[in-house]
Amino acid sequence: MSVLEDRLRRTLTELHESGTYKSLRHLTTPMAPEATIDGLGEVLVFCSNNYLGLANHPEVVEAGHQGLDRYGAGTASVRFICGTFACHRALEERIADFLGTEAALTYVSCWNANEGLLTNLVEQGDALISDELNHASIIDAGRLARQATRKVYPHSDLDGLNTALTESSGAPAKVVVTDGVFSMEGDVARLPELIGTCRQHGATLVVDDSHGTGVLGAHGRGVHEHFGLPGRGPEGVDIFTGTLGKALGGAAGGYVAGPRDVIDYLIQRSRPQLFSNALPPTVACSADKALEIVQREPERVVRLHENVATMRTGLQDLGYEVLDSPTAILPIIIGATADAIRLSNRLLEMGIFVIGFGFPVVPEGTARLRIQMSAAHTEEHLDRALAAFAKLKGEV
Secondary structure: OOHHHHHHHHHHHHHHHHOOOOOOOOEOOOOOOEEEEOOOEEEEEOOOOOOOOOOOOHHHHHHHHHHHHHHOOOOOOEHHHHOOOHHHHHHHHHHHHHHOOOEEEEEOOHHHHHHHHHHHHOOOOOEEEEEOOOOHHHHHHHHHOOOOEEEEEOOOOHHHHHHHHHHOOOOOOEEEEEEOEOOOOOOEOOHHHHHHHHHHHOOEEEEEOOOOOOOOOOOOOOHHHHOOOOOOOOOOOOEEEEEOOOOOOOOOOEEEEEOHHHHHHHHHHOHHHHOOEOOOHHHHHHHHHHHHHHHHOOHHHHHHHHHHHHHHHHHHHOOOOEOOOOOOEEEEEEEOHHHHHHHHHHHHHOOEEOEEEOOOOOOOOOEEEEEEOOOOOOHHHHHHHHHHHHHHHHHO
């Protein structure tokens, strides 16, 4: 056995022995509030990012079929070589219209979108400044942007951000990047103050709103609508990134949305765009239909907010401490990673699919059960979930 093989095997053994080994569950039915897991049977899903219940919506599925019938599997090459299908242009125009930006550009994932954007926005001597709890894709994109001076400010600490920007006053360009909704905490970026601070220092603000789009605001447009801010202009966000793999259809894909010059520049220089195939037409057409449904059925967002309030109140009445948030993420801090995974498995035995998150996803000692709500959850689903949490209370 090689040194590498021995090292990997020892690490896996340690994970098993500590109770922190992660097992993949295999669904045998489409993603919905009720799904079937191979070997376990039917469960209620409270761990999906299917916030608006669109992952298996009949119109979304049919749009994917039509995309496959019309365009086939894909271009079999990258966009600047073989061109772009009409479905990609239609989706990008709809994203820009929905967010209120000039233009948008799709990627095969939001991870690629963040990498393709951040590594190209900054040049030698520029400053890239990031919230310490940003998503891993932003962290890794920052590591790749080695040409810039990189700084991290304490989570949602405006004084810390102001200090970082002041220290970077000599940088030709300054880029601040933050999640709109922080996925492990469920808290929301302090967007009005962030915009104000960036304007004072002449910095560009990038917001990854993957967990806010489709969730926050009266129409689900995201964190900027939540605060009553426009999608562009002096009082708005400079550049958005986001995903199509959560509330907006749930399949795959990501995007950058912002000024037209930014989008055009990414088409010229962004390596994940230049060297990756376009979204499969099935995904582009399904996501476009999902966005159409969000725009014509704002009541889905209202129902999601109602379900979040009902679940939060129910958990608090049972004695659980749930981190406060207007989002669809309800984290219950447990502490040890092994305990969070054990309690997650107990819930699964009761037919409730909730994931326990621990190190290295979150810092050691802050492991949690993360409940994620959907507009598709019914009153019966909520009652069954709360009954399971009532049984679990003695073990927490």
